[in-house]
Amino acid sequence: MASAPTRFFDRYTRTLKVEEIYGERWLRFAYENPLGRLAVWALVRRAIFSRFYGWKMNLRASGLRVLPFIARYNIDVDEFARSAFDFKTFNEFFFRALKPEARPIAPGAGVAVFPADGRHLAFPDVDAAEGFYVKGEKFTLAELLGEAGRPEADRPLTRQFAGGAMLISRLCPVDYHRFHFPVDGVPDEARSIRGWLYSVHPVALRRNVRYLVQNRRDLTLIDSEAFGPVAMFEVGATNVGSIRQAFVPGRRAAKGDEKGFFAFGGSCVITLFARGRIHFDADVVEPGSRQVEIYARMGDRLGVAL
Numbered sequence: 001m002a003s004a005p006t007r008f009f010d011r012y013t014r015t016l017k018v019e020e021i022y023g024e025r026w027l028r029f030a031y032e033n034p035l036g037r038l039a040v041w042a043l044v045r046r047a048i049f050s051r052f053y054g055w056k057m058n059l060r061a062s063g064l065r066v067l068p069f070i071a072r073y074n075i076d077v078d079e080f081a082r083s084a085f086d087f088k089t090f091n092e093f094f095f096r097a098l099k100p101e102a103r104p105i106a107p108g109a110g111v112a113v114f115p116a117d118g119r120h121l122a123f124p125d126v127d128a129a130e131g132f133y134v135k136g137e138k139f140t141l142a143e144l145l146g147e148a149g150r151p152e153a154d155r156p157l158t159r160q161f162a163g164g165a166m167l168i169s170r171l172c173p174v175d176y177h178r179f180h181f182p183v184d185g186v187p188d189e190a191r192s193i194r195g196w197l198y199s200v201h202p203v204a205l206r207r208n209v210r211y212l213v214q215n216r217r218d219l220t221l222i223d224s225e226a227f228g229p230v231a232m233f234e235v236g237a238t239n240v241g242s243i244r245q246a247f248v249p250g251r252r253a254a255k256g257d258e259k260g261f262f263a264f265g266g267s268c269v270i271t272l273f274a275r276g277r278i279h280f281d282a283d284v285v286e287p288g289s290r291q292v293e294i295y296a297r298m299g300d301r302l303g304v305a306l
Helices: 024-032 035-042 047-056 060-072 089-093 156-161 281-288
Strands: 009-010 015-018 112-115 118-123 166-173 179-180 192-195 217-224 228-235 244-245 258-262 265-271 278-280 291-296 301-305
Touching: 009 166, 024 035, 060 089, 118 281, 156 228, 166 278, 217 244, 228 258, 281 291
Parallel strands: 009 291
Antiparallel strands: 009 015, 112 301, 118 166, 118 291, 166 265, 179 258, 192 217, 217 228, 228 265, 244 258, 278 301
16 A cells, blocks of 8 residues: 555546645655654644644745745636735635636535535445445544544434435645535534544555544534535644634525635545435546545535435
């Protein structure tokens, strides 16, 4: 598994691609080398490490990285809501807004959309999945929902979402880093679940997929008329300065409305649907059955309500 390339299926070109990984040498050292894993355990997973890096990305000097980064990763500046020359820091560029027309929202009251740009894994029945990033390697819903260790009678969310459908959306540093509501509904207040800040890149998750449930994350429950209860997690990761929520709890949100954004770093959004409430599109599900992610953009069709 060490040094294996990270491949994903591009939904738009219908081709299998190899991901160009930002900071690949450091990432592979950190999670594939014994000394690197020791450094992760001792320092890198801790909040102070990511806070320091986030502070660096807020310095005016970090703004000098913006244009070279755009050129290096061929990012489409025509989508930006403001000029690429206007960003004063790298973080301003990182959580940039886009023009509304850059991410059209798939229409239909019974249609769910991807909550973020990125590489996604979709599982119609989370309990029946053979594995997420590696065959046979999974985490439990109780771990994800912060209810592990409790008596069975004290796990209401685990019971509510048992046998449900799950979408894991992984955002790379090159991606648009705002996340949006995948369905119409009324969100409650985001609840923070404490944890570490491991990387959420497959290089790390192939070694331990439970990093996703060991990391700090925000949980928001959404009451959707079409889809029933929906749980949405924003998962922190190494060098994510913060998870910032931008919605009003208790106020109805439309599908595609902005929910919040991540400051610098690769990160992850996990969306849970209750059993029998969504049918994912077939082309979204098939790659995940082989532990291969599919690239899709926020607002594109994910599936339909049942």
